[in-house]
Amino acid sequence: MSQALDEIKIGGLGASRRRVEDDRFIRGKGNYTDDITLPGMLHMEILRSPLAHARITSIDASRAWNIPGVHLVLTGDMMATRNLAWMPTLSYDTQAVLATDKVRFQGQEVACVVADDPYIAKDACEAIEVEYEPLPVIVNPTQAVADGAPVIRDDKENQPDNVIYNWEVGDKAGTDRAFEQADVVSRLRLHYPRSHPSPIECCGSIADFNRATSKLTVYMTTQAPHIIRAAVALVAELPEHMIRIVSPDIGGGFGNKVPVYPGYVCSILASILLERPVKWIEDKSGNLISTGFARDIYLDGEMALRKDGKILAVRMHADADHGAFFSDAQPSKFKIGLLHSTFACYDVPVAHLTARGTYSNKAPGGVAYRCSFRVTEAMFFQERMVAAAAADLRMDPAEFRRINFVRDEQFPHRTPFGFLLDSGQYGKCLEVGLKAIGYDDFRHQQAEARKRGKLLGLGISTMTEPLGAGNSREYDILGIKMFDSAELKIHMTGKAILRTGAKTQGQGHETTWAQIVAHELGLPAEDVTVEEGDTDTAPFGMGTYASRSTPVAGAAVSMVARKIRAKARKLAAHLLEVSEEDIEWELGRFYVRSAPDRGVTIQECALAAYSNMPDGMEPGLQNTAYYDPPNLTWPFAVYLVTVEVDQETGVWDVHNIVAVDDCGVRINPMIVEGQIMGGLTEAYAMANMQFITFDAEGNCVGSNYMDYLLPTAWETPGFELHSEVVTPSPHHPIGAKGVGECAAVGGPAAFVNAVLDAIADTGVRNIDMPLLPDRVWEAITYHHDVSGAPPVRSDD
Ligand code: MCN
Numbered sequence: 111m112s113q114a115l116d117e118i119k120i121g122g123l124g125a126s127r128r129r130v131e132d133d134r135f136i137r138g139k140g141n142y143t144d145d146i147t148l149p150g151m152l153h154m155e156i157l158r159s160p161l162a163h164a165r166i167t168s169i170d171a172s173r174a175w176n177i178p179g180v181h182l183v184l185t186g187d188m189m190a191t192r193n194l195a196w197m198p199t200l201s202y203d204t205q206a207v208l209a210t211d212k213v214r215f216q217g218q219e220v221a222c223v224v225a226d227d228p229y230i231a232k233d234a235c236e237a238i239e240v241e242y243e244p245l246p247v248i249v250n251p252t253q254a255v256a257d258g259a260p261v262i263r264d265d266k267e268n269q270p271d272n273v274i275y276n277w278e279v280g281d282k283a284g285t286d287r288a289f290e291q292a293d294v295v296s297r298l299r300l301h302y303p304r305s306h307p308s309p310i311e312c313c314g315s316i317a318d319f320n321r322a323t324s325k326l327t328v329y330m331t332t333q334a335p336h337i338i339r340a341a342v343a344l345v346a347e348l349p350e351h352m353i354r355i356v357s358p359d360i361g362g363g364f365g366n367k368v369p370v371y372p373g374y375v376c377s378i379l380a381s382i383l384l385e386r387p388v389k390w391i392e393d394k395s396g397n398l399i400s401t402g403f404a405r406d407i408y409l410d411g412e413m414a415l416r417k418d419g420k421i422l423a424v425r426m427h428a429d430a431d432h433g434a435f436f437s438d439a440q441p442s443k444f445k446i447g448l449l450h451s452t453f454a455c456y457d458v459p460v461a462h463l464t465a466r467g468t469y470s471n472k473a474p475g476g477v478a479y480r481c482s483f484r485v486t487e488a489m490f491f492q493e494r495m496v497a498a499a500a501a502d503l504r505m506d507p508a509e510f511r512r513i514n515f516v517r518d519e520q521f522p523h524r525t526p527f528g529f530l531l532d533s534g535q536y537g538k539c540l541e542v543g544l545k546a547i548g549y550d551d552f553r554h555q556q557a558e559a560r561k562r563g564k565l566l567g568l569g570i571s572t573m574t575e576p577l578g579a580g581n582s583r584e585y586d587i588l589g590i591k592m593f594d595s596a597e598l599k600i601h602m603t604g605k606a607i608l609r610t611g612a613k614t615q616g617q618g619h620e621t622t623w624a625q626i627v628a629h630e631l632g633l634p635a636e637d638v639t640v641e642e643g644d645t646d647t648a649p650f651g652m653g654t655y656a657s658r659s660t661p662v663a664g665a666a667v668s669m670v671a672r673k674i675r676a677k678a679r680k681l682a683a684h685l686l687e688v689s690e691e692d693i694e695w696e697l698g699r700f701y702v703r704s705a706p707d708r709g710v711t712i713q714e715c716a717l718a719a720y721s722n723m724p725d726g727m728e729p730g731l732q733n734t735a736y737y738d739p740p741n742l743t744w745p746f747a748v749y750l751v752t753v754e755v756d757q758e759t760g761v762w763d764v765h766n767i768v769a770v771d772d773c774g775v776r777i778n779p780m781i782v783e784g785q786i787m788g789g790l791t792e793a794y795a796m797a798n799m800q801f802i803t804f805d806a807e808g809n810c811v812g813s814n815y816m817d818y819l820l821p822t823a824w825e826t827p828g829f830e831l832h833s834e835v836v837t838p839s840p841h842h843p844i845g846a847k848g849v850g851e852c853a854a855v856g857g858p859a860a861f862v863n864a865v866l867d868a869i870a871d872t873g874v875r876n877i878d879m880p881l882l883p884d885r886v887w888e889a890i891t892y893h894h895d896v897s898g899a900p901p902v903r904s905d906d
């Protein structure tokens with residue numbers, strides 16, 4: 111006779127529990143970095159370069175120093191005396207903290223002023239006189255490798271040109287042979303433009319160096335506090351145990367808050383020099399012009415095809431524009447991130463990928479934006495290529511996918527680039543999606559509409575994403591292995607506190623981690639407090655990005671709860687006066703196998719851990735788990751979009767969006783849906799309206815919300831979400847896979863494929879994102895592809 115608790119009622123696995131953090135967020139009671147005020151706090155502002163490439167001939171800060179209320183003016187030369195003019199990046203490059211020799215992108219940090227308030231600091235920045243001698247500017251990879259191109263990184267020894275790396279993976283000879291067998295070779299070249307995560311909250315930090323205790327506390331907007339602690343220890347040469355990084359509430363990260371930015375470093379040095387807290391809060395244009403750009407990659411590919419539609423091989427080249435400093439946060443083995451996850455969900459026998467990274471006079475790019483290390487680009491290219499190949503074969507694009515998907519019985523499946531896919535039901539997801547969008551019906555409507563001169567289109571996109579870096583064998587950042595952690599303390603009254611090495615930025619960890627504890631221990635989720643982001647209290651972890659929290663830290667939560675359960679079982683045996691072997695577990699309760707009525711709750715065990723433990727047992731009920739995942743988790747999704755394109759104007763409207771996401775077991779279905787809707791919104795924005803580009807002088811066009819549009823609820827179309835396909839990850843303790851980025855990764859190609867499908871009669875193969883009306887109109891009117899970002903367009 112079971113007395114197990116109802117898991118959904120206690121807020122366990124599968125409960126659409128309301129987000130506990132929202133209580134403070136929607137009341138305006140969140141505690142963001144800018145909400146923190148410390149006694150004696152000063153304010154820092156940054157002077158940025160107006161030019162993209164120029165030699166600095168002089169900096170005169172004397173007028174700024176003389177402004178009342180100014181405490182400190184930092185320039186590159188002063189940073190250099192402390193060996194802080196340059197800092198290491200997360201990709202083994204260096205980045206200027208404050209420019210000394212040259213400025214290398216528009217918006218680059220040139221000087222900082224610390225003053226009594228931010229307005230004085232800003233005025234004083236404008237009083238600094240900087241003389242520049244302009245240099246020729248490079249804004250794309252073609253210019254970067256052109257003969258006679260100026261060398262951007264002349265600060266570096268052994269850097270004779272603008273090439274950062276050449277990287278390759280796969281089987282070149284095998285791929286060449288497969289191409290010889292092809293009936294059809296399909297080709298596509300495209301540009302995935304620069305995009306910006308643009309969280310509502312910008313970056314910022316408050317550094318507080320206490321001379322009396324020698325302790326440095328930094329409150330800051332970081333997705334990875336422990337990595338920052340290590341970086342500060344190394345860069346500022348401070349002992350790591352005297353550094354405390356606190357990441358309070360974060361108003362959205364989306365990858366923008368992974369890198370180390372000069373503002374953080376300057377606020378830290380300023381606080382050490384002044385022995386007062388120094389706050390730096392970036393403004394919107396500073397954020398949009400200088401931090402965390404993603405993508406900016408040219409992709410060229412060829413697919414070898416058999417007449418019946420089978421893919422025989424894929425060949426691909428990527429040209430990545432990294433801006434002036436190579437500062438991607440990514441596993442160090444992989445120079446172009448996990449771009450080689452491309453085509454993972456298709457059964458491709460052999461493939462070869464080459465990638466070249468180059469410098470340009472733009473802010474550091476390729477950083478990350480809702481992507482597991484370049485997976486967004488990988489999946490976008492894959493799904494655009496698949497659409498083009500199906501068109502070349504005159505085959506239905508759904509059918510083409512169906513015959514090429516990795517089949518259910520092929521898992522675990524090794525991809526030609528070496529990844530091991532854990533599980534999936536790709537065909538089933540596609541069928542669910544096709545049915546939901548009314549695929550066959552739509553094709554009839556489309557044909558009918560065309561007769562009346564109306565352009566309807568349907569786009570399909572699928573994606574599978576490698577989520578959950580590590581395992582530690584293959585994944586590290588700057589040599590630090592990628593794993594994660596959870597620490598669980600059960601108090602004597604059965605209430606608990608859980609801390610992990612991840613850091614929520616809006617994803618809802620405070621809600622979902624408690625659900626995992628509820629699932630493992632039967633403690634009501636509301637009895638579990640979750641804390642993240644304070645390096646003095648949280649166990650060491652690699653932070654939150656690449657949707658790794660559920661696959662890694664979430665797994666650690668399960669594992670630590672299981673350790674607690676194992677000890678509680680001993681306590682139960684002691685309380686029930688039977689041997690441990692005679693004890694059974696059901697949710698929330700241990701009982702005697704032969705007498706199920708005799709049992710003790712997990713709360714009773716917790717009390718016993720402090721008040722009635724067996725002889726020789728260490729008191730207390732707490733533990734820590736470090737989790738090194740055996741493999742990545744591979745969620746899968748199908749996104750379908752229907753659109754209508756206006757021939758006269760090129761404007762397109764979305765009719766329907768269907769999303770079928772299989773992220774394994776869902777901890778909190780409502781939160782998962784929120785993640786998918788958010789991702790689809792960003793996908794729609796990238797496909798439709800967002801353009802940060804650069805003119806020939808390297809001026810950043812789009813560093814404000816007039817040019818770089820954020821969709822609101824008003825512009826954003828509605829979504830129909832499907833959750834019926836669930837393929838648990840076989841190696842994750844609760845079968846969950848990551849989901850935080852899936853829709854942003856897989857979504858964009860669905861929109862682009864839909865528009866191109868609508869104008870298929872024109873023969874146009876490609877329009878690069880964003881599909882602004884003028885670009886679509888140009889394609890319809892002149893029947894040609896519209897590719898590239900200004901100032902280079904393939905048709906120029
Ligand atoms: N979840 C679940 N069941 C699953 C998978 C996830 O209930 N099978 C829940 C998780 O418990 C968590 C959320 O969904 O509450 C997202 O989990 P996960 O997929 O593990 O992703 P992370 O928590 O690691 O979040 C990172 C991911 C990334 S990399 C970006 S970028 C992004 C994203 O999350 N940034 C976001 N979503 C965001 N959402 C918000 N609101 N703000 C951001 O900055």
Ligand code: CUM
Pocket residue numbers: 333363364365366368478479480481482483484654655656657
């Ligand atoms: Cu790639 S952006 Mo998220 O990983 O923080």
